Amino acid sequence: MALAEALLFVAGEPVSLATAAEVIGVSPAAAETILQELARRHAENAAVGTEVRMTSGGWQLCTKAVYGERLKATYAPPLTLSNAALETLAIVAYRAPVTRAEIEQLRGVGSERSIATLLERDMIMECGRAALPGRPILYDVTPLFRRKTGWDNIVSDGETDRERTENEGTTAKAD
16 A cells, blocks of 8 residues: 555656556556555545545545645646637637637637647647548647646546537437
8 A cells, every 4th residue: 555655646647547556566456446445544534635536547646625725826826828728728628629720710710829828838739630631630638637627537438528429419319
């Protein structure tokens, strides 16, 4: 259990169950049991300032919410974005995967600079190319964006929002 905690501390980002199992030297099922027990112990111990969370990216050691607010001002300065960048980010988060042309159509103005800013700040990422003429780049939000906004569990199993909506539509038509 101590090795699992050290792994989460050193990683600084979510660790997949497979990676945890490999590093700890146990089966994935045993690693999950260890991580769940570690999470329980952290949650029950008021003297510990961290918690172990399962996110869409794996297991992560995080600051407990009660302490996070007090530390955020000093150690995590707020991300400041222009209104244009915020509009672009909202479109990418809601419509992902989305092309620049789709973003610009929804916004009604050019979005090249907003996209560049969001890429630079690791809020969005290129996630492939659309099967359209010219093969335009597709954009999605990053794991960092999902962690910072608490959206870790919105999309499960790597399925995008659009795929989930399309799949739900297909399921509804089949019924």
